[in-house]
Amino acid sequence: MERKIALITGATSGIGKACALILAKNGYHIIATGRRAERLDELKKEVPSGIEVLPLVFDVRDKEAVFGLIENLPENWKNIEILVNNAGNAHGLDPIQSGSLDDWDAMMDINVKGLLYVSKAVIPGMCERNSGTIINIGSIAGKEVYPNGNVYCGSKHAVDAITKGMRMDLNPFGIKVIGIHPGLVETEFSVVRFKGDENRAEKVYQGFEPLVAQDIAEIVEFCINRPSHVVLADIVVLPTAQASSTLVNKKL
Numbered sequence: 237m238e239r240k241i242a243l244i245t246g247a248t249s250g251i252g253k254a255c256a257l258i259l260a261k262n263g264y265h266i267i268a269t270g271r272r273a274e275r276l277d278e279l280k281k282e283v284p285s286g287i288e289v290l291p292l293v294f295d296v297r298d299k300e301a302v303f304g305l306i307e308n309l310p311e312n313w314k315n316i317e318i319l320v321n322n323a324g325n326a327h328g329l330d331p332i333q334s335g336s337l338d339d340w341d342a343m344m345d346i347n348v349k350g351l352l353y354v355s356k357a358v359i360p361g362m363c364e365r366n367s368g369t370i371i372n373i374g375s376i377a378g379k380e381v382y383p384n385g386n387v388y389c390g391s392k393h394a395v396d397a398i399t400k401g402m403r404m405d406l407n408p409f410g411i412k413v414i415g416i417h418p419g420l421v422e423t424e425f426s427v428v429r430f431k432g433d434e435n436r437a438e439k440v441y442q443g444f445e446p447l448v449a450q451d452i453a454e455i456v457e458f459c460i461n462r463p464s465h466v467v468l469a470d471i472v473v474l475p476t477a478q479a480s481s482t483l484v485n486k487k488l
């Protein structure tokens with residue numbers, strides 16, 4: 237039987253981890269990436285028996301590490317069929333006049349350039365094989381802008397544009413390109429955004445039922461199990477209580 241391989245960036249937490257587990261359940265061997273090696277090792281213990289996990293520890297901003305590791309994968313890991321570009325975060329929630337340069341660099345370098353580096357390392361193999369699926373995790377912040385979201389929204393609008401461009405350029409190769417754009421999902425996202433302030437992070441998800449990572453993973457599962465002539469190109473998924481990035485029906 238053909239050996240199926242999926243690479244998921246940011247598989248140490250939240251949406252990426254849930255995607256890794258659901259793809260493993262669907263019979264994919266998993267190349268799991270992230271900076272926290274110990275969490276990638278934990279993932280090995282959670283996949284069904286017979287499924288292999290290859291942890292690749294790198295920061296997506298580190299061009300040399302990205303290309304060095306992905307271009308030199310062991311032979312039986314080279315044929316990546318599914319790439320989930322998930323690694324990313326918001327850093328800060330500040331008005332443009334007082335935003336931090338370090339936060340801006342992090343968001344553009346991770347969410348946009350990191351996604352591009354990983355994609356550039358994986359796409360040539362997909363083109364050679366005339367086969368593959370790329371799933372980019374965008375955001376409602378890539379479809380709308382909200383106050384103080386400035387640069388994070390910019391980074392996710394860039395992901396949306398890059399996804400559309402990838403779909404056009406890779407179409408002749410039969411490669412499916414899918415953009416998934418979630419609203420509020422309770423993960424470590426807000427803890428990172430608020431620099432470890434767990435109380436502030438918790439408040440983001442109070443008073444309504446947010447999405448959970450598994451909700452996004454199940455959409456990924458649905459996408460990858462469509463027949464070869466079907467691609468769900470662009471998906472916005474919100475908690476039922478959320479009508480837009482600024483309109484959440486909170487009952488506090």
Ligand code: NDP
Nearest residue numbers: 246248249250251270271272295296323324421423424425
């Ligand atoms: P988490 O903080 O739970 O997960 C983020 C993941 O990205 C971690 O695995 C982290 O791994 C990885 N990551 C972050 N920075 C880097 C880096 N420099 N190099 C390598 N990996 C990195 O958040 P989510 O699961 O919520 O976020 C996943 C994606 O979903 C992001 O792109 C986010 O923008 C998007 N999203 C999230 C929403 C939400 O409400 N939660 C809504 C819409 C989109 P590690 O730290 O180990 O490197």
Ligand code: 8X3
Nearest residue numbers: 375376377419420481
């Ligand atoms: C994460 C969702 O609304 O916090 O992309 O930007 S939001």
